[in-house]
Amino acid sequence: DQQVKQNSPSLSVQEGRISILNCDYTNSMFDYFLWYKKYPAEGPTFLISISSIKDKNEDGRFTVFLNKSAKHLSLHIVPSQPGDSAVYFCAASGIGRSARQLTFGSGTQLTVLP
Amino acid sequence: DAGVTQSPTHLIKTRGQQVTLRCSPKSGHDTVSWYQQALGQGPQFIFQYYEEEERQRGNFPDRFSGHQFPNYSSELNVNALLLGDSALYLCASSTISGSQETQYFGPGTRLLVL
Numbered sequence: 205d206q207q208v209k210q211n212s213p214s215l216s217v218q219e220g221r222i223s224i225l226n227c228d229y230t231n232s233m234f235d236y237f238l239w240y241k242k243y244p245a246e247g248p249t250f251l252i253s254i255s256s257i258k259d260k261n262e263d264g265r266f267t268v269f270l271n272k273s274a275k276h277l278s279l280h281i282v283p284s285q286p287g288d289s290a291v292y293f294c295a296a297s298g299i300g301r302s303a304r305q306l307t308f309g310s311g312t313q314l315t316v317l318p
Numbered sequence: 319d320a321g322v323t324q325s326p327t328h329l330i331k332t333r334g335q336q337v338t339l340r341c342s343p344k345s346g347h348d349t350v351s352w353y354q355q356a357l358g359q360g361p362q363f364i365f366q367y368y369e370e371e372e373r374q375r376g377n378f379p380d381r382f383s384g385h386q387f388p389n390y391s392s393e394l395n396v397n398a399l400l401l402g403d404s405a406l407y408l409c410a411s412s413t414i415s416g417s418q419e420t421q422y423f424g425p426g427t428r429l430l431v432l
Contacts, residue, residue: 297418
């Protein structure tokens, strides 16, 4: 039972255009959501997060949108750069004791074409 | 400011053996979590240590055990290795900020069981 799903295993985008990565979740107790980027042979790098009390959080070229009613979040990267090519993981945590563990999606491989 | 460090980077073991992986958290962090990442999947939560005690555990057998030291560093031990234990083992450190934790990952230890 996958509680966090990233249904697109891969995405290709032209340099300078917008990249949109999507994530769906099923557990209504999740209240904190994070995006990580992972290069080969490295650990995941934290990118941006959003609390369930917000619907948008922005940090430079990265914006995360949260739609609680649809249990859906997305990561927008504008403009996309070749260095953004990596695997992107969506993760979620709950409240109280379940705030202590992250539940990850299976990842989306983003390729930004020059 | 040193990030999360892990050792060794790679390890080859045979079935039935035991392995110990090590992690030093990011400066200022007091909590260490361990994750297993199989090929093509997102990381899966093994357990979390805080104040030298296991605070929460994921769905992993008792063959997986851990320890946290007074300096907050941690070890992951796996006994009676199986072929299916071959994976990337990730350590993440964190500290509570408000009601939420943002976990920062190390580069991982790649374990191959033959």
